[in-house]
Amino acid sequence: MAEGGTAVAGGESLLFLTDEQLRKGIEAMFFAYRGFTADPDRILDGLHYGRAHHRALHFINRQPGLTVNRLLSVLGVTKQSLNRVLRTLIEDGLVESRVGRKDKRERHLYLTETGAALERKLSEAQRARMRAAYRAAGPQAVAGFRQVLEAMMDPELKRQYLMLTDD
């Protein structure tokens, strides 16, 4: 069955897309995202943590010393939501909050050794799945995967994404 079609050779401009094809893409996102979060969810299950804690650990690990406000905008949740998560992580000694030296209103967030250990465990599980998927699909597919995902982001989110990952 024809999977699309372009009128011109290398053409991004004249892509014929049926609702059927788009629906497949939508469902692929739905099911793939379930797989994407499954492994960390399983790990977090026993502990009294959830996906929100995982996300916080991830981004603190990625940008050690980021402020609460930065984290807030990256995660796209409210201050109050994040605060509850952050409080438990700090109480449990996974995250450290240091008062800013320049601007003392700011709190800079860092993972403790324990926090870093959990983060590694979580992200290693997630990377393993991603690695397997990448290998199964091949490098060309991976490039396409990233292209489509980037095109799917809200402009503001994409800005954040690019800012932090800059190839």
Next chain:
Amino acid sequence: MAEGGTAVAGGESLLFLTDEQLRKGIEAMFFAYRGFTADPDRILDGLHYGRAHHRALHFINRQPGLTVNRLLSVLGVTKQSLNRVLRTLIEDGLVESRVGRKDKRERHLYLTETGAALERKLSEAQRARMRAAYRAAGPQAVAGFRQVLEAMMDPELKRQYLMLTDD
């Protein structure tokens, strides 16, 4: 910066993947999924419905007459969870539940005209975003996108996915 690398020509087998590259993929999924759900979420916001209702409408639309059990396993939630959602959809006249003719224990689910209208509105918003992303990325990228997503699914979910969409 080199984006990966294969030791052999068309080789899926020897892909070198740094943690850095995998992390980018993970974050791309995270940010893209936010975009993916943003439009329907906005529509559902005013109404007293949420993402759960959207998912139910989507799959009922896709497989008119599917049973509650089938929907349950597709959505991966508990009977009680789904039931709450389904009940409001039925009460509000968006979904119709018909007793099975062959097996009278089963309830077959259908969208009413109103239900189909809302489903169209929601999925049209989502398709529009997907269409834009597909067009921006090009047909090659789209193929790769689908390949990686499929490789990322849990085997059981992938089975469900393929069963229903079979190219």
Next chain:
DNA sequence: ACTTTATGTCAGCCTTATTGACTTTCCAAG
């Protein structure tokens, strides 16, 4: 008759999220 399956429902609980209001701290500009 007995068991199993499909569905529905009640009660209670948890996590994650929301909004709104308020405080403390502290930078910065007038």
Next chain:
DNA sequence: CTTGGAAAGTCAATAAGGCTGACATAAAGT
């Protein structure tokens, strides 16, 4: 130096969406 506003933290109330467990009913299948 005062004042305005930003960064962070907190409290209270609310909601969605998920869960488990228990139980009920109807209808198959033996």
